[in-house]
Amino acid sequence: MKKYVLVGAGGRAEFFYGAMAKDYRETCQLVAFCDVNQTRMNYANQLLEEKYNHPQISTYLASDFDRMIETEKPDVVIVTTIDRTHHTYIVRAMELGCDVITEKPMTMDIEKSQEILDGIERTGREVRVTFNYRYAPHNTKIRELIRDGVIGEVKSVHFEWALDTQHGADYFRRWHRNKANSGGLLVHKSTHHFDLMNFWLDTTPETVYATGGLHFYGKENAEKRGETRFYQRAHGSEVAKDDPFALHLEENPHLKAMYLDAEKEDGYQRDQSVFGDGIDIEDTLGVNVTYKNKAILTYSLNAYQPWEGFRVHFNGTKGRIEAVVVERSYINSGGEKADEGSLEARSIRVLPMFDAPYEVEIEDGEGGHGGGDPVLLQDLFGVPVEDEFNRAASHIDGIKSILTGIAGNISLKTGQAVKVSDLLDIKLD
Ligand SMILES: NC(=O)c1ccc[n+]([C@@H]2O[C@H](COP(=O)([O-])OP(=O)(O)OC[C@H]3O[C@@H](n4cnc5c(N)ncnc54)[C@H](O)[C@@H]3O)[C@@H](O)[C@H]2O)c1
Numbered sequence: 001m002k003k004y005v006l007v008g009a010g011g012r013a014e015f016f017y018g019a020m021a022k023d024y025r026e027t028c029q030l031v032a033f034c035d036v037n038q039t040r041m042n043y044a045n046q047l048l049e050e051k052y053n054h055p056q057i058s059t060y061l062a063s064d065f066d067r068m069i070e071t072e073k074p075d076v077v078i079v080t081t082i083d084r085t086h087h088t089y090i091v092r093a094m095e096l097g098c099d100v101i102t103e104k105p106m107t108m109d110i111e112k113s114q115e116i117l118d119g120i121e122r123t124g125r126e127v128r129v130t131f132n133y134r135y136a137p138h139n140t141k142i143r144e145l146i147r148d149g150v151i152g153e154v155k156s157v158h159f160e161w162a163l164d165t166q167h168g169a170d171y172f173r174r175w176h177r178n179k180a181n182s183g184g185l186l187v188h189k190s191t192h193h194f195d196l197m198n199f200w201l202d203t204t205p206e207t208v209y210a211t212g213g214l215h216f217y218g219k220e221n222a223e224k225r226g227e228t229r230f231y232q233r234a235h236g237s238e239v240a241k242d243d244p245f246a247l248h249l250e251e252n253p254h255l256k257a258m259y260l261d262a263e264k265e266d267g268y269q270r271d272q273s274v275f276g277d278g279i280d281i282e283d284t285l286g287v288n289v290t291y292k293n294k295a296i297l298t299y300s301l302n303a304y305q306p307w308e309g310f311r312v313h314f315n316g317t318k319g320r321i322e323a324v325v326v327e328r329s330y331i332n333s334g335g336e337k338a339d340e341g342s343l344e345a346r347s348i349r350v351l352p353m354f355d356a357p358y359e360v361e362i363e364d365g366e367g368g369h370g371g372g373d374p375v376l377l378q379d380l381f382g383v384p385v386e387d388e389f390n391r392a393a394s395h396i397d398g399i400k401s402i403l404t405g406i407a408g409n410i411s412l413k414t415g416q417a418v419k420v421s422d423l424l425d426i427k428l429d
Pocket residue numbers: 007008009010011012013034035036037040062080081082083085103104105130132188332333369
């Protein structure tokens with residue numbers, strides 16, 4: 001049985017500790033939480049006990065991370081902190097003799113990626129990145145169809161991702177709204193989508209050109225639309241009561257306990273106005289990518305849409321695949337009842353060049369992220385089984401997926417196309 005500690009006891013953490021405490025007690029022993037915020041760790045412990053019937057575990061403040069590793073002697077450190085801090089814990093955990101499971105994005109810029117690569121080289125430890133979307137049955141099915149040559153060689157892909165006014169807005173209410181924390185949506189969110197591209201096509205990105213900006217959220221955009229009433233955060237604000245974008249923490253006991261009651265320690269405000277000042281990430285993005293196998297991608301991401309999900313079209317030498325997936329809306333960390341990213345609709349259609357189009361049957365997927373979450377958990381914490389799709393993502397997959405976004409961020413600044421191989425000197429395939 002492996003021993004685990006988890007650093008970053010916020011919204012996403014429960015996905016991991018809940019699974020270990022409930023379904024994977026035979027294979028995993030969860031021994032400690034680490035965070036900058038004691039109140040949030042105490043709440044995680046309360047959930048462990050009340051919701052999962054698991055004894056409370058030790059807690060350590062972030063400054064005691066080394067002491068936690070020395071005392072608890074875990075095999076694996078799970079990193080679910082804010083993106084800006086992932087690399088610090090990944091590297092330190094490896095230096096102290098642990099393997100790492102990290103949430104996406106593995107990290108957010110070239111320097112931090114290099115630190116992780118150097119750490120792996122120095123210590124020989126393993127880093128896994130939890131790309132849950134790969135495991136969603138429809139995404140695995142697309143990989144299978146392309147791998148099996150159903151539409152021949154894929155020459156181009158048109159991929160549109162829509163984030164809606166609940167979930168999309170959520171990135172503009174808190175730490176993600178600053179590039180220094182999240183790398184912007186091209187890194188923070190699109191890491192999933194660019195990973196899917198690498199996974200589906202089994203290739204690596206070569207050249208990236210991006211355009212975009214903050215065109216909807218933010219105070220200036222709201223002013224241009226004639227808005228005159230503003231507020232800094234929803235809690236305690238009269239103006240926020242009329243704002244459909246406002247998040248009311250006090251109305252949701254889970255969000256209140258995790259964030260509102262904890263903010264006295266670190267000033268982390270979870271409910272800032274999406275029409276406030278100081279947002280420096282984009283909400284409207286278009287990206288062109290060319291891949292090593294010569295396929296081209298046209299991609300767009302918009303964060304203020306009436307529905308959430310994606311459409312993707314693959315054009316091959318023998319036909320075309322068209323897929324549509326509509327996700328159910330949610331606020332991360334339990335604001336809504338639905339599992340994060342569970343589905344309302346999905347379809348995959350194959351259009352052979354000279355035959356009648358047909359719908360592809362997709363296995364049922366229960367649970368979050370289109371049914372990907374439970375399969376990922378089994379892969380992480382269950383008894384190991386062969387996976388013909390090699391969905392377990394390594395640090396190389398982690399880097400490959402963020403390089404497209406990092407190159408995109410550079411392109412946004414310079415107005416030029418960026419060669420991915422100029423950014424980092426490692427072999428990606
Ligand atoms: N795969 C997915 O679908 C998915 C979904 C949601 C979030 N995530 C990822 O999970 C991570 C956490 O996101 P979240 O929504 O839970 O955010 P959150 O803000 O709810 O939680 C982050 C936690 O990190 C802690 N933290 C901040 N700085 C720290 C530091 N220096 N040391 C230790 N702890 C620190 C915070 O106190 C907080 O408890 C992010 O990297 C995000 O990308 C992934």
